[in-house]
Amino acid sequence: MDFAETDEHQLLRSTVFEIASSFGHSYFVDQARTGGKALELWSALSEAGFTGVNVIEPYGGAMGMVELAMVAEETAAAGCPLLMFLVSPAICGEILARHGTFEQQQRWLPGIGSGRQKMAFAITEPDAGSNSHNVATTATRRDGGWSLSGTKYYISGIDEAEHVLVVSRTGTDERTGRGQLTLFVVPTDAPGLSFTPIDVQIVSTEKQFTVYFDGVELSDDHRVGPEGGALRPLFEGLNPERIMSAAVLNGISRYALAKASAYATTREVWGVPIGTHQGLSHPLAKAAIDLELARLMTTKAAWCFDHGLDAGEASNMAKLAAADAALCSVDQAMQVHGGNGMSTEYGLATMWGMARLLKVAPVSREMILNYVATHTLGLPRSY
Numbered sequence: 267m268d269f270a271e272t273d274e275h276q277l278l279r280s281t282v283f284e285i286a287s288s289f290g291h292s293y294f295v296d297q298a299r300t301g302g303k304a305l306e307l308w309s310a311l312s313e314a315g316f317t318g319v320n321v322i323e324p325y326g327g328a329m330g331m332v333e334l335a336m337v338a339e340e341t342a343a344a345g346c347p348l349l350m351f352l353v354s355p356a357i358c359g360e361i362l363a364r365h366g367t368f369e370q371q372q373r374w375l376p377g378i379g380s381g382r383q384k385m386a387f388a389i390t391e392p393d394a395g396s397n398s399h400n401v402a403t404t405a406t407r408r409d410g411g412w413s414l415s416g417t418k419y420y421i422s423g424i425d426e427a428e429h430v431l432v433v434s435r436t437g438t439d440e441r442t443g444r445g446q447l448t449l450f451v452v453p454t455d456a457p458g459l460s461f462t463p464i465d466v467q468i469v470s471t472e473k474q475f476t477v478y479f480d481g482v483e484l485s486d487d488h489r490v491g492p493e494g495g496a497l498r499p500l501f502e503g504l505n506p507e508r509i510m511s512a513a514v515l516n517g518i519s520r521y522a523l524a525k526a527s528a529y530a531t532t533r534e535v536w537g538v539p540i541g542t543h544q545g546l547s548h549p550l551a552k553a554a555i556d557l558e559l560a561r562l563m564t565t566k567a568a569w570c571f572d573h574g575l576d577a578g579e580a581s582n583m584a585k586l587a588a589a590d591a592a593l594c595s596v597d598q599a600m601q602v603h604g605g606n607g608m609s610t611e612y613g614l615a616t617m618w619g620m621a622r623l624l625k626v627a628p629v630s631r632e633m634i635l636n637y638v639a640t641h642t643l644g645l646p647r648s649y
């Protein structure tokens with residue numbers, strides 16, 4: 267067992283951090299607050315070949331989730347937490363790489379691998395909530411193709427994506443009543459697709475949307491994976507999404523703890539740096555420990571995924587641990603900054619919403635605990 271990062275990994279980290287730092291948190295906040303999408307940052311990372319490092323080799327990448335997690339963590343550690351990493355290269359890239367046909371991979375993966383195109387992901391619906399078996403967006407066979415109708419909400423970044431990967435219902439299991447799910451790649455300019463923004467209190471460069479599908483016509487080559495059999499492909503995509511959420515959260519923790527340490531070392535109130543007081547240093551030290559534990563589990567999850575092992579347990583645990591660590595880190599960093607913790611200038615309160623979001627999304631803390639209770643501990647299912 268080897269915990270050392272290779273020279274290539276360290277170079278990947280430092281190069282990504284340098285690029286993202288040249289934009290920095292002020293740029294990120296300014297973009298988020300003025301309706302920007304941080305496209306310059308995305309382009310700079312894409313041109314350097316980093317936004318799709320996990321996508322299979324002929325289509326732009328050659329690495330895996332371990333490396334994509336490094337890219338997302340470093341970008342967030344430089345003050346720019348990007349949700350697009352969770353969606354386009356992680357969920358969509360991995361599902362297409364594993365379940366797309368050769369022709370579909372050739373059509374969509376080069377754009378995702380190079381970062382020149384983005385693919386949003388749409389599973390959440392107002393009435394289904396965390397119960398994905400209950401999605402009501404329905405695809406029906408029509409004229410040799412499909413007609414897609416329904417509503418999704420909280421769909422991140424569909425306004426900057428050329429396509430969206432949609433989880434639809436194509437039937438119902440008569441025994442269980444659960445939906446038989448099928449995946450479709452839908453062009454975002456398809457007739458019948460429209461979206462309206464949802465106003466959220468998060469400083470994020472990806473905007474959120476309610477998306478309406480009103481009889482969107484699709485040919486069968488837009489269907490990814492088997493008809494009615496999307497559960498396996500879906501879970502293979504949701505684990506990368508959890509790993510990337512954890513990576514972004516770990517970057518947020520690093521960002522907050524670096525700021526807290528710098529401030530606690532220089533700010534003097536009673537003639538000594540405030541970091542001298544254990545009331546401040548101990549919670550920061552505890553947050554640093556929690557961060558390292560979360561980073562270890564994130565790496566394990568990514569490694570399991572890259573090695574074709576079951577990554578469900580580790581991905582869920584990493585996401586929960588990273589969310590808890592990031593919320594503690596940001597909160598304690600704000601405490602260390604006193605009143606300045608609330609200022610825009612010090613760039614901490616502006617990170618809190620993103621950390622808080624990732625405690626709920628893409629899978630909530632409670633659904634992770636449900637998973638661990640049943641899968642790890644063998645307890646009876648509560649729902």
Ligand SMILES: Cc1cc2nc3c(=O)[nH]c(=O)nc-3n(C[C@H](O)[C@H](O)[C@H](O)COP(=O)(O)OP(=O)(O)OC[C@H]3O[C@@H](n4cnc5c(N)ncnc54)[C@H](O)[C@@H]3O)c2cc1C
Pocket residue numbers: 353387388389390391394395396397419420421422423466468474623626627628629630631632633636648649
């Ligand atoms: C900013 C933002 C971006 C998002 N981006 C996307 C995106 O790009 N694509 C997409 O498809 N979705 C996206 N989402 C949706 C997100 O994934 C969901 O909000 C999340 O999965 C929770 O689902 P829900 O909101 O329906 O909550 P609900 O399922 O209604 O849950 C509400 C509460 O009940 C709890 N709960 C539910 N069931 C149980 C149970 N069995 N046991 C215990 N507790 C339970 C939950 O944990 C939660 O605390 C985004 C959301 C936000 C806010």
